[in-house]
Amino acid sequence: MQTIIPSSKTVLTALLKADFTTQWRNRKAVVLLLLVPVIILISWKGVADKLGGAFVLSNCITIGLNAVGLMGYSNSIARDRDKGVFQRLRVAPLPSWSIMVSRLLVQLTMILLVTTAVFIAGSNIDKITLAPLGYTLGYMTAISGGAVYLGLGQAIVGLIKNAETVNSTTRLVYFVFIMVGMFGELGMLGEKIGAIVKWSPYGVVKHIISSAMQPGTWDQQTSIALLATVLYAIVFAALGIKKFRWNAR
């Protein structure tokens, strides 16, 4: 009897179909995830002129990316690990990386959805429009920024085994990031906090997205912020992968 190993494409197609179906069945959570940045965008309508369209949009996208990585990705991984979903998949003839690649591709779609939702809401509600290049670079930097938060989510599920603890930790980190990030960016928490926020995962991601939407404003500081973004993504992902266990027990 000949042993047949399905191709990576076949395996990935099956996993993607299941993972996208799972995401679709959780569409209420997805809508909530999209609503937070859009509501913040609407609430800032009056100050959009003063702060600048790119500032407002980049803040909202960064908040959305936080939610994707911290609330969406990490919690779904923690839950499935806790329930033994991964162990069931791992006894099948598929490479372990394909399980994570499928999950990450779903999150990549979520990153694009959040960014699109903010762009559409920005254009229709706050009348913020960008040049085509601004939109293109905005998407590209949103993906890079999304990698930081997916990496951070991975690090959290790597360091914490219990799904409930992962859930509460990610909520706390999410809350701290958006509150300290937003108000720190606006200079409302003092200079010291402002400087910390500027080079924090929140600040650097917001910075590169903002500059990418107005390519003329890209300067040396932005390049350093991009480098910091890449470093954050690598460090978080490396920590998350190294510490990750497929089994919660």
Place this chain on the structure above:
Amino acid sequence: MDQQNGYILQVEGLNVCYGAFKAVTNVSFNVSPGEIFGLLGPNGAGKTSTLSSIEGLMQPQSGDILVAGYNIKEKPLYAKANTGVQLQSTSFQPELFVGEIIQLYAGIYGVEMNQDKLDNILSDIKLKDATTKRFGQLSGGQQQRVSLVIAMIHNPRLVLLDEPTSGLDPQSRRQLWERMESLRSNNHAILLTTHSMEEAEAVCDRIAIIDHGQIVAIDTPSALIDKHRHDPEVIKASRKGKITLEDVFIGLTGFAIRS
């Protein structure tokens, strides 16, 4: 590649450690086609570590595991492609319907699955109406039937069943035994772990009793009873004068409750 010596599963000198703790020490056994092999042991005896190593979920410290001739360390995907697994607490994505779960695993194993075939499979296990039900909505017996269908979806040569009848009512248990026997008659090799001595005696062709990470006895159920019926510990364990497999099991592994 085909299995050597006619065995579907060969476990040779298996050692599994968790830090300084040795969970499995020098465990060896083989399972032939058309054989139901039972792995019995008290809690913490090393059954799960042995099974996890065969499933490829755990890296043993040393030893060889060959499934249909493929070494799990060297050719893990080939070994897994020849193995069907029903885990002790099988869980699937709770958002997926039963039909979608079966299609997912068919895709993963590279098995063609159209709607007709899916309907036939579900009819076969008397779950035709479950296509659009979630796995969590099924009863324990129905869940076990679905899990077994998924384990068998690619017609594997080796089937690993980890306490498949725990929590089932007598009817569901009997039904599962019949399915196991049907698999045996189709020349599948089955490795079964169970705490039920009645089940082991009813369906297993051979049994290995494992304790403290080591195999303490290996033989057919009747031969094990015959061999140990005069052991003082076995006689002490006997409750009604007649020696049963459970008496032999307790006689060999002790009366103490394990954690």
